[in-house]
Amino acid sequence: MKVSATGETCVVSSLCVYxxxxxFDQDEEGTVRxxxxxxxxxxxxxxxxAARGCPTRSIRVE
Ligand code: SF4
Known part of the structure; x- marks a missing residue:
């Protein structure tokens, strides 16, 4: 599995981190890492x- 996330579209919902x-973690501004x-x-x-639940589809799973 390869996991990546797009910070530009992340809306800092924290769902994936939770x-x-x-x-998943967040940087100091709350953006996904x-x-x-x-x-x-x-x-x-x-x-x-978590990828399915991301409200902005910012998580990619391959
Ligand atoms: S669930 Fe999506 S929008 Fe929410 S913090 Fe994670 S990547 Fe960002």
Whole structure:
């Protein structure tokens, strides 16, 4: 799995950080940051769910 996020469209909702703090964090302005772009298998479902739940579709999962 490869996870990336687009800071330009992130609206700082924090949903992804709340759901999967092992993978998503926020910078000092609240914009999403991916801290683990290749998460372990046990987090894949949670990451996909977070990507689906992002209100601006800013999270990409390949
Ligand atoms: S869920 Fe989407 S909009 Fe909200 S913090 Fe994460 S990337 Fe940004």
């Amino acid at each position: 759901r999967v703090p092992e993978v 991916v801290i683990d772009p290749d998460p372990p298998a046990e987090l894949h479902d949670a990451v996909r769910s």
